Amino acid sequence: MTDTEMNEAPTTASTTSTTPIAKLAMVTLDAPDASALGDFYSAVLGWPVAYSDENYAMLTGPSHALGIGTIPDYKRPDWPDDGRKQFHLDLAADDIEAAAARCIELGATRADPQPGETWVVLIDPAGHPFCLSDAKNWG
Structure with missing residues (x-):
């Protein structure tokens, strides 16, 4: 995607609705080690780790969260x-x-x-x- 394309908003009817169906609350990534990847993204984004254990980590950002789940046999x-x-x-x-x-x-x-x-x-x-x-x- 070019810089110009990133700044151009699509104008289809589905993207111009004034009443959202839902709002994005969190994106969750799979990982072999949730805690370690949580520490990595906390350092990159400057977001605090709200929770972390061997199975799951969650970072809280200004308006969204980032979740990370440990997945056995992660690829x-x-x-x-x-x-x-x-x-x-x-x-x-x-x-x-x-x-x-x-x-x-x-x-x-x-x-x-x-x-x-x-x-x-x-x-x-x-x-x-x-x-x-x-x-x-x-x-």
Whole structure:
């Protein structure tokens, strides 16, 4: 997705409804170690860990939460994606390269290949790809 496309809102009837059916409360990731991945995302996002044990961790953000569940026999997503990855997190940063360097210090790796020029794809310690993009592009 280009920077221009990120700022263009779709105008279909299904996206212009004034009465929401529901609101996003939390995104939950599967992982081999919920507590460890919770610590990673707490450091990346600056969100506090509200709960953590060997089976589950939850971080609370300003308007949403991030849950992480330990899954027996967890299988990491592939990179490059082979069509099984269902979603990824897009994170906004003021300085993409500085943010990427800090994430790598915390245990992420830089994905290879990199599919774009205006964002960086990283792989979290559990194998989930996530993107760092310029905060100015998110309004």
